[in-house]
Amino acid sequence: MRETKIVAGVAAGNGLIVRAEAEPESRTVGHLKNGEAVTVLDEQDNRALVSTGVCGWVSAAYLKDPAPGEPDDPEDPADPSDPAEPGDPIQPDLPEKPWPETIEGLQMYLFEWGFGPIVGEIDGKNGPKTKEATKQFQAAMGLSADGIAGPKTFAALKGEVILPRLTETDMACQCEKYCDGYPNPSTAGVRLLIERIWREAEKKYPGLQVYVSSRAHPTPNGAIAGGQRCEQWNKERGGAAKSQHLYGKAADIFGRCEGVKDAEIRDHLEEIALKLNLSGGVGYGARYIVHVDVRGSRARWEY
Numbered sequence: 001m002r003e004t005k006i007v008a009g010v011a012a013g014n015g016l017i018v019r020a021e022a023e024p025e026s027r028t029v030g031h032l033k034n035g036e037a038v039t040v041l042d043e044q045d046n047r048a049l050v051s052t053g054v055c056g057w058v059s060a061a062y063l064k065d066p067a068p069g070e071p072d073d074p075e076d077p078a079d080p081s082d083p084a085e086p087g088d089p090i091q092p093d094l095p096e097k098p099w100p101e102t103i104e105g106l107q108m109y110l111f112e113w114g115f116g117p118i119v120g121e122i123d124g125k126n127g128p129k130t131k132e133a134t135k136q137f138q139a140a141m142g143l144s145a146d147g148i149a150g151p152k153t154f155a156a157l158k159g160e161v162i163l164p165r166l167t168e169t170d171m172a173c174q175c176e177k178y179c180d181g182y183p184n185p186s187t188a189g190v191r192l193l194i195e196r197i198w199r200e201a202e203k204k205y206p207g208l209q210v211y212v213s214s215r216a217h218p219t220p221n222g223a224i225a226g227g228q229r230c231e232q233w234n235k236e237r238g239g240a241a242k243s244q245h246l247y248g249k250a251a252d253i254f255g256r257c258e259g260v261k262d263a264e265i266r267d268h269l270e271e272i273a274l275k276l277n278l279s280g281g282v283g284y285g286a287r288y289i290v291h292v293d294v295r296g297s298r299a300r301w302e303y
């Protein structure tokens with residue numbers, strides 16, 4: 001029997017994603033639940049296997065099966081079991097719009113745009129955290145980043161400003177057969193997230209281009225990237241029943257930079273996404289793609 005050892009804690013940093021390493025290849029065997037310190041021994045006990053504490057192929061095969069209550073689609077967990085990390089703010093229930101142009105309103109918009117983990121809480125106080133989140137939002141929007149929310153910033157918060165680089169066209173459904181390309185009303189939230197990731201990544205790779213549409217910019221290995229998906233295309237692509245792509249909240253992105261390997265770019269994009277997208281999903285894709293989404297809760301996986 002080939003020896004398989006568990007190397008825990010890749011992307012999420014707390015052991016949510018477990019990788020079984022076996023020569024010559026390394027692959028993911030399962031997703032343990034809830035960030036608990038689940039040991040191989042625990043899993044073997046839970047699953048009535050012989051308790052050796054060593055993850056051989058038998059245990060690995062069991063770990064591949066989702067634990068009860070876990071999503072069965074590795075690409076887009078519809079109801080991810082990954083909880084927010086301790087200390088991560090949970091997305092509050094926001095009141096119905098319109099929100100006022102006050103500090104409280106500003107904080108609500110910042111939560112909606114995915115900056116909640118920076119803001120911390122909606123308390124109506126213009127503290128350093130709220131100012132920092134405002135600055136980051138302004139920078140991503142191409143506004144002057146002074147941390148003060150004036151009329152231009154509020155217009156952007158309300159979605160009345162066009163993002164500098166990624167447009168709705170980049171996010172079109174890639175099916176070319178079932179729909180007109182725009183089954184969802186807006187993809188602004190995920191576009192802003194990609195812009196933030198892009199801005200951070202190009203510090204290391206000047207001239208980096210980040211793409212969503214593999215129709216306009218084919219990936220080197222024929223993988224299909226994309227933003228929103230219509231129902232039929234999502235089904236055909238094997239997406240989860242409640243995939244965030246269906247709601248215009250997700251994108252599969254890839255980056256290109258002259259002289260740099262695609263895999264290296266992908267790894268860097270993922271690394272940044274994990275840091276920035278604390279209240280959304282990040283999926284590390286084979287074939288040079290990273291899935292990002294703004295679902296409002298934290299989710300991490302490989303596909």
Ligand SMILES: [Zn+2]
Binds near residue numbers: 174175181230233
């Ligand atoms: Zn479509």
